[in-house]
Amino acid sequence: MTESERVPGRQLPLGIAEVTGPSMVPTLNPGDQVLVHYGAPVKAGDVVLLRHPLQQDLIIVKRLVERRDAGWWVLADNEFVEGDSRLYGAVPEELLIGRVRARYRPRGTGRRSARGAVSWLVSALRPVLTERSVSRRLRAR
Numbered sequence: 001m002t003e004s005e006r007v008p009g010r011q012l013p014l015g016i017a018e019v020t021g022p023s024m025v026p027t028l029n030p031g032d033q034v035l036v037h038y039g040a041p042v043k044a045g046d047v048v049l050l051r052h053p054l055q056q057d058l059i060i061v062k063r064l065v066e067r068r069d070a071g072w073w074v075l076a077d078n079e080f081v082e083g084d085s086r087l088y089g090a091v092p093e094e095l096l097i098g099r100v101r102a103r104y105r106p107r108g109t110g111r112r113s114a115r116g117a118v119s120w121l122v123s124a125l126r127p128v129l130t131e132r133s134v135s136r137r138l139r140a141r
Helices: 114-123 134-140
Strands: 014-018 033-038 047-051 059-068 071-075 096-104 125-127
Antiparallel strands (some): 014 033, 047 059, 047 096, 059 071, 096 125
């Protein structure tokens, strides 16, 4: 995950970040751009940008599952990726950067049919919604 540059001396509440790994597939794919609301209130089910607890210069994107005494339990949407709270435990609140509000899926390179272009146009920009089934997912693991 790479975070866009912020203007020095000016804190904007919104920013853009690019997804670089597969941990949030199918919600977010590598190459997707996400709109981040910095410092937004969060709740279980939200997708958030945060600093990795073991390597704080690394920015990651995960889904909040449950608030615990030590912080937030976060999971990847891709069940085959293990780089989440199952590896490093609860994430302290101060490592949360912001809530992901929307994703933009850039158009792939190469030729596309008119139908393919219309399909991409309809699905390119979507809100990233809170998942309502996170408590069931946590108990199932």
